[in-house]
Structures are given as structure tokens and as C-alpha cells.
Amino acid sequence: MTNAVIYARYSTDMQSDASIEDQIRMCKERAEKDGYTVINCYSDHAISGASMMRPGIQMMMQDAAAGKFTMVYAEALDRMSRDQEDIAAIFKRMSFSDVAITTLSEGEISQLHIGLKGTMNALFLKDLADKTRLGLRGRVEQGKSGGGKCYGYDIIPGDEKGGRTINKAEAAIVVRICREYATGKSPKAIAQQLNKEGIAGPTGNGWGPSTINGNRNRGTGIVNNELYIGKLVWNRLRYLKDPNTGKRVSKLNDERIGSFRTYRI
Numbered sequence: 001m002t003n004a005v006i007y008a009r010y011s012t013d014m015q016s017d018a019s020i021e022d023q024i025r026m027c028k029e030r031a032e033k034d035g036y037t038v039i040n041c042y043s044d045h046a047i048s049g050a051s052m053m054r055p056g057i058q059m060m061m062q063d064a065a066a067g068k069f070t071m072v073y074a075e076a077l078d079r080m081s082r083d084q085e086d087i088a089a090i091f092k093r094m095s096f097s098d099v100a101i102t103t104l105s106e107g108e109i110s111q112l113h114i115g116l117k118g119t120m121n122a123l124f125l126k127d128l129a130d131k132t133r134l135g136l137r138g139r140v141e142q143g144k145s146g147g148g149k150c151y152g153y154d155i156i157p158g159d160e161k162g163g164r165t166i167n168k169a170e171a172a173i174v175v176r177i178c179r180e181y182a183t184g185k186s187p188k189a190i191a192q193q194l195n196k197e198g199i200a201g202p203t204g205n206g207w208g209p210s211t212i213n214g215n216r217n218r219g220t221g222i223v224n225n226e227l228y229i230g231k232l233v234w235n236r237l238r239y240l241k242d243p244n245t246g247k248r249v250s251k252l253n254d255e256r257i258g259s260f261r262t263y264r265i
Contacts, residue, residue, distance in 0.1 A: 004036035004071035007060055009044045009079045020045065026104055027073040034102075036071055052086050061090070064097040076105040077113060088114050150227055151202040173199060177212060177222045187212035187223075217252060 008023035020043050031038050040063070044056040052058070057080065063069065072094065074080055080101075081087045091114045094101055101109040149155060152170045156163040173194070180190050191207035201207040214221015222228075 002036050002071075003039045003069040004031045004034075004073060005060060005063070005069045006031070006038060006041045007043070007056065007072055007074045007080055008041065009047065009054070009056065011047060023075045023079070027075065030102070030104060031071070031073050034071075036073075038073075039069060052081065052083070052089075057081075057090070061093055064094055064099045067097065070099055072099060072101045074101070074103045076103050077101075077109060079103075149202075150225070151222065152228065174222055174228060178228070181212065181223050187221075 006024050006027040008020045008027070010019040024041050024043070028038050042056040042060040044054040047054050060072065064072070077087065080090055091101065091109065091111070103109060106113055150164075152167055152174045153164045154167045156165055177190055177194075181187070187209040190212050191209050194201070194207045199207070201211055210221065212222050214224050216224050218224075219226055
């Protein structure tokens, strides 16, 4: 059987569907030149290659196990994954299903490619994360936003340096919550009253008790957010991929060893 499929992916909002189309077009030309008939194209749009929780790649592996094709074409191995362990897992599952992988950048993929490319991709991701963290820290040291929206504030549109301004309507709700909490009113009662009045919560939906009190150690919840008292905490949490689920989970950094810092604004 000479059936082949194509896998294409782009990872950020800076790219577009045209990127997917270009990948598919070039891979199709290569497949036809090699004498294969392309029977399907799998793609994932604006999804990181550091995660396996992608519908396109999952469907492709299912179809490979069903024996629907014998070759996969991709622009480069890192389109399939940037995670060293995931690359090895994909290669192992494809090999078990008697499916080969060919990329326009590396040619037919062997075990050697998996080891070398996987290591290079892992180093690339770490370097990218370090550079991003360094840039965000520079913003925070200037009292700017390090990313993410905080209830009571708006990010200034077009300000690449993370400038923020006070949202007066939301700020009034923050003050109200803190005053009611200080008088002994429970988070549940506060949330119920806000919902009864139809006031939207931080996510645009309703309020819950955890939205009010959150977690003191993690600095979450309205009454535990130190930004409201002029303290901007940087790098309190780190995010890691759970090897069992592939989902990102947060872990608390250790303040005692200087993993996170607090700045006055």
C-alpha cells in the first residue's frame, strides 16, 4: 500500500491558516514525487507542540494503528512535537504500526533523529521560556503587568510594555468586597449577593466563594490579591506539564530561596 498522510501545525496567533496550507502543499508535492497517494491531512491550529493534547495528532495516531496508511509527511519533526518524550512516543507508535515518518527538513526519520532532534527541541523550549521570563521580569520591575488580566485593572491597549489602568467600576466592587469581608461577611454570602445583583465576576461569569477568598499562599482570590495593596508579586507560581495527563499544572515557588519577588508599585 502506498497511502500517505500529512501532518501540519502552527503554534501561535502570529501565524495563520496560510501556514497550514503552505505546509500541506509542500508535503503533498514531496509525497507525490515519492510515489505516495495522500489520503488525509491532519492539522492543529494555534496549539503548542509541547503538548500531546491535540486533536489532529491524536486522530492521526488512531488511524495509523488502524492501518490506514504507511507514511506520514510533515514539514519538520518539531511540527509533530517539541517535547522529547512525546517525539519518542509518536515514533514508537508509528513504528509499531509499520508507519514511517518523512519530513521536508530532516528526510526519513530514524531513531538517531529522535534522540538528537528531541534534545535540541527540549533545549529550545527551555531557552525560549528563560528569555520570556527575563523579559517579563523587566516589566514587573517597572511596576507593569507581567501578563494576565487582574480584576479591577485594564491592560492599556497597544502598550507592549504591560501598562495598566484602573477599571473604576470593577475597582468599586473590589473595595466593596474587602469592606464586607472585613466586617465578617462570609465569601459565600458576598458571592451570592453579587450574583443576585447580576454583577459579572472576573471571568465574565458568576461569583463563587473561592473567587472571593481564593488561596492565601498562592495569592489568589480578591481578598488575597496583594496587588490591591500596592504589592506586585513576581514568579510566585511555575507551570509544569503533568506527564500523566499532558496538562499544565501550577506549583508554588519557594519564597525562602528567592524564587519569587515582591515589588512595591
